[in-house]
Amino acid sequence: MDIIVCVKKVPDTREAELIITKDGKDIEKGELVCDINEWDRYAVEEAIRLKEELGGSVTAVAVTPDEDEDLLRKCLAMGADRAIMVKDESFRGSDAHVIATALHHIIKDLPFDLVFTGVQAEDDGYAQVGGILAGFLKVPHATLVTQIEVLERKVQVHRELEEALMEVVELDMPAVCTIQTGINEPRYVSIMGIRKAAKKEMKTLNTSDLGLTEEELGDSASKVKIKGLSLPPSGKGAEILKGSTGEIATKVASILKSKGVLA
Amino acid sequence: MREILVLAEHRKGVLRDITWEMLSLGKELAEKMEAQLTTVLPGYEVKSLADELSTQADLVLLVEDERLQNFSSMAYQQVLSTLITTRKPIITLIGHTACGIDLAPGLAAALGMPLATDCLSLTLTEKELTAVRQIYGGKVNAEVACSCEKGCIATIRAGVVSPWGEETRKGKVEVIQSPSLEGISRQRFIEYVEAAIGGVDITQADIIVAIGRGIQDKENIPLAEELAKALGGTLACSRPIVDKKWLPKAHQVGTSGKTVRPKAYIALGISGAFQHIVGMKDSGVIIAVNKDPRAPIFEVADYGIVCDLFDFMPVLKEKAKELLQRR
């Protein structure tokens, strides 16, 4: 069972106050802490669990404009066997199509049974790369995967639909799955683990190694472009209740009462 | 004739809400672009659904095939790519649902078309599609654009467009021969499975107290539980709480959980990812408590409280107890 997992590094914006850059096309990332995309992390964990159960190998792949060695080291520490990073400044501002193209170029020459990506990324949330990649690779795929069972030359997966419903789908291998959070509990990666993983194979390639042309890369190649970002006004829609906690609680209670749900 | 194409989404013999929402959006675009609003209905023995659709579309393309009985991204892709290639619509609208997420990217790749996913609103000109999306977990709005000269595809977030709800068209239904559907056997639908539901049914509750990441620790859940109890309500949660296995799936509100419409919905420490908002936005009154004044939850809430939920919960609990005692 050879599995390729595509990973991405994203800034942690949950607790942060975001500021939009002067050109209006990105957010200021200087103060933000970056880490592996939440969905990708579940994907790496799932790949490693399958490998531990069935043998084989896990290769982590990243396509990035930044020096994301630490991202791949983390994947190696989690249990991936090797890592490939394609770093090129021209990936900045790429849409899913460009990223999938680059990934396709890496993966097409590698042996694989499964390719995993996260369902989507925490930053842009496109939820496209896995599907496009499957199209390029001409293999069947399933998105929003919450359970995987490997059978003889095929996998049976659960896809998460709406309204607490699941869809069970069978895919012939090779196949692409985009992994949904909650499929497993990703393991902790210790500092010692990362240090030990330094011995594992990590390949850094550039776009010319992949035979990618300029037309296939970067902002110019992207079909979908960001025109501008804006911050939603805080508390739009909601009437913000002010006062002491006690006063607010009194107001809330009277609101509930007025809706006929309390007393 | 220029065309706006909408993929009709249905499951188990019922058209899904997103379809009506997209038709509503499609109608707007069609009127502006002076185009025909066409909907595609792939399926098997779904004539009645086609008739339903015809009330809000100019044309319903019914593609009937036994192999289209259940959604299959591979089969749907072939149906749509054949139609798009021949009919050349300005834009194809697909729901940003479990179905659309599975279908749209591969379709776009096959057609070499730009794809804007998870759009909240769309603006179309002769040359360009502009879409508003949310990024960074809903904390930032992004305006994205792509060319529509050679056609484009957009997936639409569920619940952001209001459906018309009444007959606006008297379209005709055209039965289209299904394409050959080669190679689709590599992807096989097996069955639907209901997620295990525990003893609770949050859809029946009048008051829901829902918790999110802000609860911080499993140990803190009893505090929210007590509040729910004091209010005579039911405890629910957002997806991360279920991912962490702090509460069973049955408590989850949102696209992959339950859709709820209680009289009152109190969101504690829920930032408001759209997957969650979709599941609760139709509640009678929404009260959100969050430390972050920019949390997206405040966009759908009727009342917002910017404070630490651990300060707030016990006070409200006492207030509720007081009121109920007085009664």
Added chain:
Amino acid sequence: MIPAVLVIGGGIAGMQAALDVGNAGFKAYIVEKEPSIGGHMIQLDDVFPTLDCSACILTPKMTEVGSHSNIELLTYSEVISATGHVGDFKVRIKKKPRYVDEERCTGCGICQQKCPWKVDSEFDMGLGKRKAIYTLFPQAVPNIPVIDPEHCAYFLKGTCRACERFCEAGAIDFQQREREIEIEAGAIIVATGYDIFDARLKPEYGYGKYNSVITALELERLSCASGPTEGKIQLNGKEPQGVVFIQCVGSRDKTVGNEYCSRVCCMYTAKLAYLVKEKVPGVKVTVCYIDIRAFGKGYEQFIERVQKEGVIYRRGNVSEVYRRGNRVVVRAEDTLLGEPYEEEADMVVLATGLVPRGDARELANLLNISRGSDGFLLESHPKLGEIESGVEGIFLAGCCQGPKDITDCVIQASGAAGMACGLLARDRHYSL
């Protein structure tokens, strides 16, 4: 070679040594710090494994010591310096003032009856009272009381003098002063014994905090017919329903600097557990132990007997004692079950270990002998020279050299006496 032996300490080891020396025809001096000889043994109730009454077997010996023509008793006295060498030691001794003339006192006891001032009795571990003029215990040897100036009203306020008024022999002498005398001896036997480990150093057991937590020696006094409760096992007038013994308190414990086993606690615990079981109907007695060390003659059989009497032995060291309502809770792990548990009790008995006497360092310096790392006086060889001190002519007997039971004390004392006499006799042989 001076044909006399100085025995320091009048406990069982010192008495035995002095008797052996005296019986061999040499002069023996006993220097005893307390007003009477008897040592710790006279405080005990029954002794293991025979369950003989300690006082019954000891008092005849005390009387014999007191009346032996070759033995001179120097009670209420302390060695303050020693010079010389084997065959010719010169030892200065401080005689503390008794405020009672030893020559005149008849031991009638009227002074103690008439003294109005009550003080906690050290002999009874503070569980009973004595007077400001007192003998340690009724069978004290010599049977001459002492006045405790720290509690005597005359010394404190200059009034009272009740004892003086009632003493027909006119033996009360408030003017007595401390005196120093010098003794010459050819050999010295050190038999200064031990102190009881201060259980307050193990705060987790709550000794000194809870009335129901007592030491084993306190229980000895409670159990003793001549003790403060006349032999009834009672605390605050009530019989306990549950008694827990905690072994190894202050023994085998590096946290208090005592790495060694105190050797006697297993056996005295078994004996006390037996006595409690015998005297208190229906009582539950639990012994919490780490290991049971019952190596002496008849000891193992005794442990078996105690177990069969219904004393529950639970393996596992107690971690703490704390209050729950009117009772205390003992917390331990039953290591055989692998189960931590809590047991409620009305009485917790700490099997406190034996530690070197507080003045052991001072004494060692004074006699120029060594102490081991455990603080006890050091023998010349741990296997082949347990009696010799390393300084020729100075011998060790009893617990000053290390914890041991009565049996071993007596053996070592006789050995020391034999060696001392042998030394003295060598010289006598030449002079003949």
Added chain:
Amino acid sequence: MKTTITSITKKQTLAQEYDLLGCMQCGKCTAACPVAMRSHLNIRKLMQEALTHESLNPIPMKELWDCTCCSTCTIYCPRELKPNELIINLRGILVEEGHVPTTIRDALESVFKQGNPWGGAKNKRAEWATDLHLKDATRDKEIEVVYFVGCTPSYDPRVQEVARALVKSFNKAGVNFGILGNEERCCGNEVRRMGEEGLFEILIEDNTNVFQKLDVKTMVTTSPHCYNTFKNEYPETHFEIQHYTQYVANLIATGKLTFCGEVDKVVTYHDPCFLGKQNKVFDAPRSIIDSIPGVKFIEFDRSRERSLCCEGGGGRMWVDASDSGERLAEVRVRDAVEMGVQIILTACPFCLLNLEDATKTIGYEDKIQVMDIMELVSQVI
């Protein structure tokens, strides 16, 4: 799922490292363990297993996370062994293997990324003090005392009150102090105890680098946990480390901090394990309480060396015990209520949170209050 275990610890290494051959299996450690009665965790047995089994696989031992690292087992061990360190070592194996509870995982990752285990943003660490205008110890060279706030007082709104109260006292007493602001990072005390030795080393290095730039004589911590690790586990701290109770007790003793009000309340004091048991700071907090005018102080039965653990140490703020049963903080609150106490005072953020939580879980919020000593002091200065 099959699991490959790459770092199962061989008995030789454990035996050497923890002197296991010296264990006499007396069981005092397990008896002393505050959670032993409710948990499968049996440290005595674990010592024996580590010694006698060919190898020890801690992966199935969920109970390892029950340990609060109160260190009572180690403090009580008659052979002066370190059972607590064995648990930390075994947790280290779990950490290295990645088998940690998700909440511990999140806490550790947060420490690595944000410098605190609470998930708060790194650059919001000093937000609590924005309105206080404190001196920046990393820039102001004239500062005499560095106040090391700690993660919990920086981010937890409840414990922020403690930091504010301490600042008030410092200001009142004219202490020339500053904080490290956003340059302050987790001390690592809990990180080490959660078994993440590698991260602890990084924290030592980072913090030591920051400290070395400062020419201060004294550092004062809010938390006994920070105090403990700086004092006992950091290899190079060239200045004096004090817990705030020590520093404030001295301010009061030297007349620099005086009171201008009275507190007519019955109070008791809960000894935090990392301050009391482990560092023998018993008297300083009591002397502060004694000096507060009007206060009537009652001791807990189990106080000082015999104090009961609140179950907040050793990572337990981030992981539930594996069992149910009455929590010790609840026992503590019940005891205090029975004693007629109105306020339980303590001097540790974790104790404060756990005890206060216990008043709620047993419904005693109205009967008793839990406060940090500084909060009470700040009411009357």
